[in-house]
Amino acid sequence: MDRLVNYAEKLDTAARESTATPQITPVDTAFTVAEAYQVQKLSVDRRLARGERRIGVKMGLTSRAKMLQVGVEEVAWGRLTDAMLVEEGSALSRARYVHPRVEPEVAFLMKAPLAGKVTAAAALAAVEAIAPAMEIIDSRYENFKFALEDVIADNTSSSGLVIGSWHDPRIDFSNLGVILEIDGEVVQVGSTAAILGHPIRSLVAAARLVAEAGEQINAGDIVMAGGITAAPNLAPGQTVRTTVQDLGAVMFQVEA
Numbered sequence: 001m002d003r004l005v006n007y008a009e010k011l012d013t014a015a016r017e018s019t020a021t022p023q024i025t026p027v028d029t030a031f032t033v034a035e036a037y038q039v040q041k042l043s044v045d046r047r048l049a050r051g052e053r054r055i056g057v058k059m060g061l062t063s064r065a066k067m068l069q070v071g072v073e074e075v076a077w078g079r080l081t082d083a084m085l086v087e088e089g090s091a092l093s094r095a096r097y098v099h100p101r102v103e104p105e106v107a108f109l110m111k112a113p114l115a116g117k118v119t120a121a122a123a124l125a126a127v128e129a130i131a132p133a134m135e136i137i138d139s140r141y142e143n144f145k146f147a148l149e150d151v152i153a154d155n156t157s158s159s160g161l162v163i164g165s166w167h168d169p170r171i172d173f174s175n176l177g178v179i180l181e182i183d184g185e186v187v188q189v190g191s192t193a194a195i196l197g198h199p200i201r202s203l204v205a206a207a208r209l210v211a212e213a214g215e216q217i218n219a220g221d222i223v224m225a226g227g228i229t230a231a232p233n234l235a236p237g238q239t240v241r242t243t244v245q246d247l248g249a250v251m252f253q254v255e256a
């Protein structure tokens with residue numbers, strides 16, 4: 001079997017069965033970023049073949065802290081499907097994941113397609129609305145450990161998304177305060193400026209990266225702009241809430 005197809009199948013199975021799988025790069029030292037994106041597509045295509053629907057893209061490694069942690073200077077992207085949507089205010093099952101964490105984010109809803117090299121103004125003009133959001137990240141690798149190529153192949157750890165109320169994007173969202181609370185206790189504080197200095201830069205990067213893969217951002221797509229703070233672990237019994245200044249709050253609960 002082609003080695004990339006084999007990796008895609010292993011990652012897809014790990015996600016479906018909520019079991020960790022070994023990293024690729026320690027064994028396949030020649031595995032490249034370009035091949036990793038091919039594996040990501042092959043793996044997500046398996047989900048689409050099972051009936052899931054593509055709903056947009058996520059940007060990852062968008063904060064300086066995360067880039068330094070992984071030792072890269074470039075953002076990464078992943079694909080979102082409808083099965084990853086967690087209804088705002090609902091309870092998600094911890095058992096569906098390997099070792100889930102949560103990231104406070106903001107999400108864009110697109111009203112026009114976007115692809116290639118675009119200006120920040122063009123990107124903003126294609127946005128219908130902006131919302132407070134959270135991403136559930138859940139590396140399929142053992143101990144949540146990976147190299148850049150591994151995590152790209154694993155759809156940049158993306159496992160779920162929770163979206164709050166959509167707002168008019170014609171506000172200044174460059175530096176909005178963000179609070180992540182677990183069980184009413186503030187566990188992370190940040191600013192939307194942590195996303196590449198301004199979240200619109202994440203959308204500009206998304207347009208460029210999806211075009212490099214021969215794809216585009218479509219009208220109606222959701223684009224998750226990227227993590228704003230460190231990502232705490234999720235455990236059964238928790239109530240998790242993110243509040244973004246001027247955009248309001250978004251929450252979910254964790255059950256066993």
Ligand code: 0L1
Binds near residue numbers: 059062151226
């Ligand atoms: O969305 C993100 O920034 C996560 C990217 C992958 C790294 C991780 O799993 O922490």
Ligand code: MG
Binds near residue numbers: 059060227
């Ligand atoms: Mg994220």
